[in-house]
Amino acid sequence: MFIDPLAIFLIFCCGYLISRVGLPPMIGYLVAGFALSTQGYVSGPAIREIADIGVTILLFTIGLKLRVRSLFKPEVWAGASLHMLTTVLLFTGGLMGLAGAGLSIFAHLDLTTAALIAFALSFSSTVFAVKILDESGRAASLSGRTAIGVLIVQDIFAVLFLAFSTGKVPTLWAVAVLAALPVARWLFMRILNRIGHGELQVLFGFFLAFVAGAWAFDIVGMKADLGALIMGMLLAPHARANDLAKSLYSIKDFLLVGFFLEIGLAGLPSMETLGVALLLVLAIPVKTFLFFLVFTRFRLKARTSFTTAHLLGNYSEFGLIVGGLAVTNGWLSQQWLLAIAIALSVSFVIASPLNKSIDTIILWAKNALKRFETRERHPDEEPYEAGEWQIIVIGMGRVGTGAYDYFNERFGAVTLGLDFDAEMVDRHLENGRQVLLCDVTDPDFWHKLPTKGHMVKLVVLTMPNLESQLFVVEQIKKRGYPGDIAAMAKYDDEVEILKEAGVDTSFNVFAEAGIGLGSHICREREGLDILSLKAEEES
Incomplete structure (x- = not known):
């Protein structure tokens, strides 16, 4: 039945129609x-x-x-x-x-x-x-x-x-399987380092889930599903686990x-x-x-x-x-x-x-x-305190980090980075960047900002989500911020939406990446005659 053309057609149509209204396709599969x-x-x-x-x-x-x-x-x-x-x-x-x-x-x-x-x-x-x-x-x-x-x-x-x-x-062999897990982890970690990408990586994932995990647990009397979960847990710390x-x-x-x-x-x-x-x-x-x-x-x-x-x-x-x-x-x-x-x-x-x-x-x-809040605050939600910063970069991913480093190199230590990813903030602090943990989509964050906010001359938004960017722009405008706002976008239509919302400078990050690459090449090759080099290569 599963390969019946009419059944596949109906399953796809139901999943597609449900997804178009913003719901998980699984509801369509049930229907x-x-x-x-x-x-x-x-x-x-x-x-x-x-x-x-x-x-x-x-x-x-x-x-x-x-x-x-x-x-x-x-x-x-x-x-x-x-x-x-x-x-x-x-x-x-x-x-x-x-x-x-x-x-x-x-x-x-x-x-x-x-x-x-x-x-x-x-x-x-x-x-x-x-x-x-x-x-x-x-x-x-x-x-x-x-x-x-x-x-x-x-x-x-x-x-x-x-x-x-x-x-x-x-069975008694279950003890041996559990004892062998550290050795298996050591071996599989090294294989994952060398497995590359593509179909071999997918096949290795199936091997880990069904052979090293589910099958090995099942033959010694333990639940196969538990073996699959544990095998995944063993490899979770690996840098390529997410991949x-x-x-x-x-x-x-x-x-x-x-x-x-x-x-x-x-x-x-x-x-x-x-x-x-x-x-x-x-x-x-x-x-x-x-x-x-x-x-x-x-x-x-x-x-x-x-x-x-x-x-x-x-x-x-x-x-x-x-x-x-x-x-x-x-x-x-x-x-x-x-x-x-x-x-x-x-x-x-x-x-x-x-x-x-x-x-x-x-x-x-x-x-x-x-009314349900406690008086004590969770360590990750301590009140925010700002310094005398002139540039704020909100969102310290790859784009935000690049912008932060550029501003720091050109203007000195006047830039502050903000992000809600605790691990990312810790990495930036270890690398000497001035980055604070906060959630800028929390309305309370904006109410708790110090009155010295007028010292900020530029706010740069590098969050990947358009709705979050528009919310931040709205909050900044409500506070009477007089400086400039810049924001990245993933699509050309988002550039116009951001500008209509009050952003002074907005750009398509993918288009700018090509310009940045060309600029970087020119700086690296400064002093060379590119046209002469091209003619020489053609000859």
């Missing part, structure tokens, strides 16, 4: 599965195998992004654990209450089954959060780092559940189509199932508020807590994986899995526009949100 099920299509071994491969690669790539050190921050490991525990308890109580009310689909729920459903609903979507963070360019911000850390902790809980739920008892993960992303996304399609092929939901899904959707605000409350208890500002909570407030594809295993083992009915799948889709539909409008929502509800 396609429901539609195909009405035409007599059913799931089979091929689709199931494709789905399993996709899940294994997903776990391996998650492991490649895992930085163990980041998980030890209290707001991450303790916040994720506390939220999951509280959510499971509350949702279990709610489900048991509905069972006591005599509703038919809830009537056969016992405490264990209700807790299992609550556990599946406690997860947040990694795919959705990463997509939102990538689009906004804020993956390295405090809210982005916290959200990703919480997602990884949740993923570990999910994998542990998958590992122990099958009832497989590890390896990116080489697998498209394959992983394609194979996961089988997973979401398999859910939809289970059949159309009944009205009763739709009613359950609606009840689950109504519980999303409770889950989101619990995240907000937990993060504020760990001294994060209300704005950071609110932003992070909305990144994590939806339901998760891992919840479907947990639910699918429960159905396979006979612990849940297929109707419950369909209800969770529908609730997941609706949660994406709701969360996508909310996350895109999060700054507007925070400004509207600022006073109410601030």
